[in-house]
Amino acid sequence: MxxxxxxxxxxxxxxxxxxxxxxxxxxxxxxxxxxxxxxxxxxxxxxxxxxxxxxxxxxxxxxxxxxxxxxxxxxxxxxxxxxRLSPPWTTDWITQGARDKLRDYGIAPPVDGTASGGLAAARAARMGGGGNLVIECPRCGSGDTRRVSQFGSTPCKAAYQCQACLEPFDYFKCL
Amino acid sequence: MTQTADVTASALDEALVQWLLRIGDTSLILGHRVSEWCGHAPVLEEDIALANTALDLIGHTQMWLGLAGQIEGKGRDADALVYRRDAMHYRNLKLVELPNDDMAITVMRLFLFDVFHQALIEGLTQSKDPRIAEIAAKALKEVTYHLERSSDLVVRLGDGTQQSHDRMQAALEHLWPYCGEMFWSDAVDETLADAGLAPHPDRLREGWLATVQDILTEATLKAPEGRLDVHLGGKVGRHTEHLGFLLAEMQFLQRAYPDADW
Structure with a gap:
């Protein structure tokens, strides 16, 4: 007090x-x-x-x-x-501790340093289907996962599914 | 000398307010149209994606119109501007007020707009007005994934089944004559471009055509041969009959119960 x-x-x-x-x-x-x-x-x-x-x-x-x-x-x-709008928020600011907590909670944390902000990045991601990123399943840890939808239950998440254990999960996508 | 400078400054502010209404109203009306799919989209993932896109656009609206009200200095905030203006005072592009009608129109419109929007917002990050540059830097992240999503969908549906292809082609032909307004300019745009506050709309045309053509080719769709700039006037308050119906729904609560809050 x-x-x-x-x-x-x-x-x-x-x-x-x-x-x-x-x-x-x-x-x-x-x-x-x-x-x-x-x-x-x-x-x-x-x-x-x-x-x-x-x-x-x-x-x-x-x-x-x-x-x-x-x-x-x-x-x-x-x-x-x-x-405060500037500099704009990025998922790169999420602490390591919070990333571990997200994973334990069942949400795959953002992949470091992949926050994008330009046409080139978007086109590269579109052409590559985002397939060059490995998003690990928060349940079994497998990297064999696929994106079901770019948007999930909140604006900051995408919907994924694990091909190994079949678990559907949220991915805290990069911004 | 001082007097001339003052007049110039206030003329710039006046143009800036008009310009902010145009970009803010365009985000708002498109956001509202997209939000109409909430609970009605053909599949759950699309429903969620469209609702998220609408949220982003309405978030941008709050920033643009908030700034417009602040510069105008008449005590109007973003809500007052949204709920208490009639159709003739709206400055959005006609393209965004057209009804959704078909999912193909919704997807194609988002794509045609997103290509323009992404280039515009990217240009605005270099604005000499830090208030504009700051909003643009925030919005750029979102309009970038909007474009990623809508161009992906145009390719999938265009190069999809016969039915999806035909509906996307029809949507493209329906929307094409409205697209020219994105690049139409008047004294407001000249003033902002000269002051280094915003890119001149005309400068965005070539890049837009090139990107749109690339994606349409990939989508096995054909760009119409007709003119782009048939339906103009939204930016100066001349709208289609559709905007009034949209506003009647969007503004109902504040019209019926002014200052209602919860």
């Missing part, structure tokens, strides 16, 4: 936000996903910069509300949440 007029330092506040789960994938936190970009004090006002994952992600408003609720619970009443 905040005591007297000593403002808690920002590293400690980021630590509190480690407890705020993503509303759609509650095994990982908003800090592990890299959504909380920065926290800082402007005099006695705490400012939290949050970046959206996808432009139209319906969870964005819920995430802001949960962060605000958490900080108020910790005794911070003077706060502001800012949306």
């Amino acid at each position: 905040q005591t007297g007029n000593v403002l808690p330092d920002t590293a400690r506040i980021m630590g509190w936000l480690d407890d705020v789960p993503d509303p759609e994938i509650p095994v990982v936190s908003v800090t592990e996903l890299g959504i909380v970009r920065e926290v800082w004090w402007e005099d006695a006002t705490l400012v939290v910069a949050v970046t959206p994952t996808y432009s139209g992600c319906p969870a964005t408003a819920v995430i802001a509300l949960q962060i605000e609720t958490k900080l108020r619970d910790m005794g911070i009443s003077d706060l502001r949440i800012e949306t």
Whole structure:
């Protein structure tokens, strides 16, 4: 709790936000996903910069509300949440710990460093059918999997199926 | 001297607001059309994919129209612009307001638009206005996979069964005369291009034709020989009869219960 007029330092506040789960994938936190970009004090006002994952992600408003609720619970009443678009969020920001948690939860984590952002990458992916990426089944670990659909249960996931154990699963696709 | 500079700055802002309404309204109306498939698409995967695409487009709308309202400075936010303007004040391309009718039209329209949209957004990442460049950098990731998906589908359906081929060809012929509006320009576009804020629409035409031709060939479809720029006017508020019906549905709640919130 905040005591007297000593403002808690920002590293400690980021630590509190480690407890705020993503509303759609509650095994990982908003800090592990890299959504909380920065926290800082402007005099006695705490400012939290949050970046959206996808432009139209319906969870964005819920995430802001949960962060605000958490900080108020910790005794911070003077706060502001800012949306920061730049640099745009990438799955490369998801921590290693969160990737392990995703896998345990049954969601194949994004393959590192494959986030794309250009026509060349898109055409290459289209021509190659995305087939040069090995997405491992989170259940049995086999690399023999196929993409069922580019979109899954949320904007950030694609639907896959394992050819070895036949398990259908979500893949947290790269962005 | 100072006075001239002020006038120029405000003229640029005025053009910028119009330009933002055009790009924002186009994203919104296409997003709404695509969202009409939610719960109705022929297969579950398509239903989810279309709903996700619609979400992205509506997310872009919030950014573009939010910025338009901010620059306009009359206290209108994105919601006010979306729910409280009538058809004649909308500035979207006619291409995106046409009814879905057939799945082939939906897929073909997304493809024809996505090729243009991807090039436009990529150009906008170099805008001299950092507010535009920032939104474009965010949107580019999404419009890139939109294009990946729609061009894939055009190839699969075009080079599919006789029926899917014929319906895709018919959709292409239906939509072709509306495509020219994407490259149509007026003083608003000139002003933004001159100021280095946005690529001139005309400069996107050649690349669009080349990419569209590539994919159509792969899809065993034939580009129509007729003109692209038959149906113009959406960008200046002259719309087809279809937009009014769309708005009647989309704006119903805010019209019936102004300021309703939940």
